Amino acid sequence: MREEDCIGLLRRAGCSGGVIAHCRAVRDLALAYASDPLINRDLVETGALLHDIGRGVTHDLCHTEAGGEICRSFDLDEAVAAIVERHIGAGLTADEASLLGLTPRDCMPRTLEEKIVAHADNLVKGTRVIALEERLQHAIALPRRQRKRIRRLAQEMELFR
Structure with missing residues (x-):
């Protein structure tokens, strides 16, 4: 899908200019990890x-679920909806999602494409690329297993950069 089409969908979903700028920054970084021919x-x-298309509806964790629903309502490929639903941190298990008030379903990134987007989003604060250490400092309130998962995802993804 062309960038202009994606930006049009973000606007149609109610996303602000700041969200759109963030999404572009995440895209730019994600493509730096996508040079392998398998990707x-x-x-x-x-x-x-x-x-972050769901941020046109809400800015809390539910933006992932809302985003997946929006993608499906726009008849986008299920692979895109999966990326949207699985990009939080390094993913959420069904139990973790339930504890956070989300639908209890597995939202762990599985494919390389899902992992790349989740990792790139972890390293973009606003439109600024940050170091993994800074990301982990922002995640200090998360349970230890989630912080470890973010670090493991970063280690795996750095092999593609």
């Missing part, structure tokens, strides 16, 4: 541009 670069680009 679907078009899917990474589309997923990264649309990963």
Whole structure:
């Protein structure tokens, strides 16, 4: 999907200019991890541009679920909806989602494309790329297993950069 089409969908979903700028920054970083021929670069680009589409509805954790629903209502590929639903931190297990008041379903990134977008989003604060250490400082209130998961995802993804 072309960038202009993705930006149009973000606007249609009610996303602000700040959210759109963030999505572009995540896309730019995500593409730096998508040079391996096994990776679907078009899917990474589309997923990264649309990963926060749910922020047109809410800015809490529910933006992932809302975003997945929006993607499906726009008849987007299920692979894009999966990226949107699985991009929080390094993913959430069904139990973790339930404890956070979300639908109790597995939202762990599985594919390389899902992992790349989640990792890139972890390293972009606003439109600024940050170091993993800074990201982990922002995540200090998270349970230890979630912080470890973020670090493991980063280690795995850095092999693709």
